[in-house]
Amino acid sequence: MKRILLVEDNNAIRENTCELLELANYTVLSACNGKEGLDMALKEKPDLIICDIMMPEIDGYHLLEILRRESFFENTPFVFFTASAEKSEIKKGLDAGANDYITKPFDADDLVQLIVKYLGE
Template identity: 55%
Template sequence: MELNICVAMIQILIIEDDRDILQNTAELLELEGYSTLTAANGKIGLEKTKLYSPDLILCDLRMPEMDGFSLLKHLKQDSDTKKIPFIFFSAKSELIEIKMGLDAGANDYVTKPFELEELLLSIENCLDSREQA
């Protein structure tokens, strides 16, 4: 029970332009006890990050308005947001895309479609790394 209380205090911002993926991912994470915020593109995601300061960001790579790379660049330049763990999740599964995402400063890269266990493990690892830093 104590673990669920701790997890419920963790807020994850999900940034994804596909409405179905956005809603399904938010629902899955809420069922696991996380609190979620959602944004339909990087521009809205940037605004919500500055407003709510989430514990972790889960972000698609290719979106209108502002893509994931541009968003991550903005976040890394701001002292208030640069330490928020950031996970790309994208259908782009080529090694070059994954390397580009990690080289840009993402903590992890999860390919879609994803297994829930894989996503949860990535989230837990990123949150653990943040606590140790």
């Protein structure tokens, strides 16, 4: 079963998103900030990472930068999960090496389709 790491500092969003992904038959690991997300990613080696941008400890951009330096994560799909639909923020994330992004609030079907795009069914 494919494993997804969700890094999100908002408890309600993190819990609801984890539940939604579990109902879609994914194994979900979750972290409440960038430092915890980094530690979990290095330990668990997830198949895909969904990450908020603005977080305490380590923000999403820095987390992506650190992980992309690790050979294991060079090709791991990384999706930014952001409340900002600003084109400049999205471009910054994609230029930094993210594969994609989804804006919050999100449609559950859109999120699952995005994951299927990278992990298959």
